[in-house]
Amino acid sequence: xxxxxxxxxxxxxxxxxxxxxxxxxxxxxxxxxxxxxxxxxxxxxxxxxxxxxxxxxxxxxxxxxxxxxxxxxxxxxxxxxxxxxxxxxxxxxxxxxxxxxxxxxxxxxxxxxxxxxxxxxxxxxxxxxxxxxxxxxxxxxxxxxxxxxxxxxxxxxxxxxxxxxxxxxxxxxxxxxxxxxxxxxxxxxxxxxxxxxxxxxxxxxxxxxxxxxxxxxxxxxxxxxxxxxxxxxxxxxxxxxxxxxxxxxxxxxxxxxxxxxxxxxxxxxxxxxxxxxxxxxxxxxxxxxxxxxxxxxxxxxxxxxxxxxxxxxxxxxxxxxxxxxxxxxxxxxxxxxxxxxxxxxxxxxxxxxxxxxxxxxxxxxxxxxxxxxxxxxxxxxxxxxxxxxxxxxxxxxxxxxxxxxxxxxxxxxxxxxxxx
Numbered sequence: 223x224x225x226x227x228x229x230x231x232x233x234x235x236x237x238x239x240x241x242x243x244x245x246x247x248x249x250x251x252x253x254x255x256x257x258x259x260x261x262x263x264x265x266x267x268x269x270x271x272x273x274x275x276x277x278x279x280x281x282x283x284x285x286x287x288x289x290x291x292x293x294x295x296x297x298x299x300x301x302x303x304x305x306x307x308x309x310x311x312x313x314x315x316x317x318x319x320x321x322x323x324x325x326x327x328x329x330x331x332x333x334x335x336x337x338x339x340x341x342x343x344x345x346x347x348x349x350x351x352x353x354x355x356x357x358x359x360x361x362x363x364x365x366x367x368x369x370x371x372x373x374x375x376x377x378x379x380x381x382x383x384x385x386x387x388x389x390x391x392x393x394x395x396x397x398x399x400x401x402x403x404x405x406x407x408x409x410x411x412x413x414x415x416x417x418x419x420x421x422x423x424x425x426x427x428x429x430x431x432x433x434x435x436x437x438x439x440x441x442x443x444x445x446x447x448x449x450x451x452x453x454x455x456x457x458x459x460x461x462x463x464x465x466x467x468x469x470x471x472x473x474x475x476x477x478x479x480x481x482x483x484x485x486x487x488x489x490x491x492x493x494x495x496x497x498x499x500x501x502x503x504x505x506x507x508x509x510x511x512x513x514x515x516x517x518x519x520x521x522x523x524x525x526x527x528x529x530x531x532x533x534x535x536x537x538x539x540x541x542x543x544x545x546x547x548x549x550x551x552x553x554x555x556x557x558x559x560x561x562x563x564x565x566x567x568x569x570x571x572x573x574x575x576x577x578x579x580x581x582x583x584x585x586x587x588x589x590x591x592x593x594x595x596x597x598x599x600x601x602x603x604x605x606x607x608x609x610x611x612x613x614x615x616x617x618x619x620x621x622x623x624x625x626x627x628x629x630x631x632x633x634x635x636x637x638x639x640x641x642x
Contacts, residue, residue, distance in 0.1 A: 274343055275424055277320075280369030281333040290359015291366040292327045297355065298339070300347035309349045316351060319343050327358070332368060338425050379422045382430065386414045389437045399447040400493050406529055407440045436531045443491065443530055451493045456534040459486025459579075459587070470577075470592050475557050478506045480515065480588030487578045489534055495571035496596040501545070504559045504591035505552060514584020516552040521545065521580065522564075524572035533574045541576060544568050557590060 277298075285292055298320040303309040320339045327335055350372075357365055394407045410433060417430040446453035450472075457467035461481035467488040470479035479488070501522070509516060522545040527533040532540075544564045553560055575594065579587060593599075 274319075274339060274372035276336060276338045276373045278369070278371045278373055279327065279335045279337065279367055280371075281328050281330060281335065282366040282368045283331050285366065286329045286331055288364070288366070289329045290357060291364050292329065292358040293322075293354055293365070293367060294325060294358045295323050295354075295356035296325075297321045297353045299351040299353070300343065301349045301351070302345075302347055303349055309351075311351065317347075336373070342424055342426060377422045377425050379418050379427075379430075382418055382421075382434075385434060386418060389414060389434065392437075392441055394441075394444050397444045397447060398449070398493075399444045403440070403444060403447075403530055406531075407437075407444065410436055410440065439531050439534070447493055452490050455489040455491055455530065455574075457486065457488045459483045465588070470589055473591065473593075475504050475559075475590050476507065478588045478590045480506065480586070482586050484582040484585050484587055485579055486587070487576060489574070489576045491530055491533065492573050492575070495573040496594060497568050497571045498544075498564070498594040498596050499567065500561055500563050500595050502559050502561055502591070502593040502595060503552065503589060504593075505555060505557060506588040506590050507557050509554055509558075509588070510556050512584075512586070512588070513554045514582065515586045515588040516554065516583045517550060517579060517587065517589060518552075518583050519548050519580040520550065521547075521578045523576040523578070524568050525574040525576065526572060527574055542566075542568070542572075559591070561595075 279293075282288075282291070297318055299316040300319050301309065301313065301315040301317060303313065303315060308315075319341045320337075322337070322340070325337075352370075354365055389411050392407075392411075394404050397404070413433060414430070414437075417433050421427045421430045443453045443455065452471055454467050454471065459467075459481050460483055461467070461479065465478055465480040467479050469477040470488055471490060503517070506512070506515065521543060523541040524544050525533060525538070525541045527538070527540055532538055544566050545562065546565055550562070577592060
């Protein structure tokens with residue numbers, strides 16, 4: 223019979239591993255009950271790892287009749303030292319890899335109890351230390367445990383199989399999205415198998431869950447390009463029904479972004495980057511009635527990001543302020559478009575943009591359109607204006623116009639021809 227036992231006055235053991243495979247652990251120190259029941263008996267088996275994710279305890283043979291001897295609170299430490307002498311209890315190189323409190327262990331004879339480490343072990347270690355801090359009974363009772371073995375505990379992750387398969391089967395290549403976004407998606411799904419395996423080995427699902435969340439985000443972006451040259455990445459503000467952030471950018475002056483809030487933001491991504499030279503805002507269709515919904519203070523940013531999923535983060539860095547105003551002087555007329563020059567004009571093309579609404583004239587907000595105007599867009603506007611003037615000249619008998627009217631007309635044409 224083996225019954226490892228540690229008296230409370232010296233509730234500590236040091237273990238030294240020999241190699242990464244088929245490791246034999248040797249007890250270096252600890253308190254003995256007698257020669258046949260010392261700490262060495264706790265580690266007289268072998269293990270297949272010294273970079274563990276879990277461990278197994280074997281309950282002693284008479285714990286069912288001595289339940290107070292079971293461990294209750296304990297900590298496990300790992301470390302690498304040049305020698306056994308350096309692996310002292312108070313040495314500075316110890317790293318805690320597990321902490322258990324109020325652990326209710328089985329009291330059945332030779333029962334095996336599997337436990338996961340509370341910390342992720344990222345390195346291989348040669349020395350380990352267990353500190354027994356409390357027993358199920360009192361410290362007047364004895365401490366006992368039959369066996370201890372480190373293991374690599376594999377968690378069942380089959381629940382993720384269907385989600386990962388669906389992510390891989392998503393036909394992103396047939397979408398209207400740009401190649402950069404498609405490549406970002408392809409790279410992400412290429413990591414899912416490794417992340418699933420890592421989760422199984424560590425019981426830590428955070429990286430896998432984050433990747434799958436990004437998969438859903440990118441699918442939304444890719445699908446968003448179906449009939450548009452932009453996609454809204456994120457927005458802040460509780461909108462009215464049918465007045466979501468998409469309406470701010472949809473090119474339709476009959477819709478609007480609006481809601482019962484006076485501050486918010488919208489982040490969007492263009493299919494192709496542009497270098498805007500100015501921008502336009504179009505007021506809502508009922509601004510004359512609800513003047514308090516007009517924007518008062520707002521900022522506009524441009525940005526570069528390696529990944530689309532990075533731009534939507536609240537703490538995203540890389541934004542460049544291109545416009546700011548404390549009081550923009552928006553019109554109170556219905557569905558009226560105003561031009562705004564950038565306070566810091568962009569010096570290059572950007573694909574990502576963000577508008578931050580700081581305040582309105584009241585406690586609600588609305589805006590029909592925000593349109594970035596680059597050189598190509600401006601030429602289209604300019605040419606349309608020139609064509610309208612020529613159509614006017616053709617439609618009416620220009621020859622009979624007064625000299626003053628002819629002069630005004632010619633000045634308008636020259637101004638538009640020379641502008642930009």
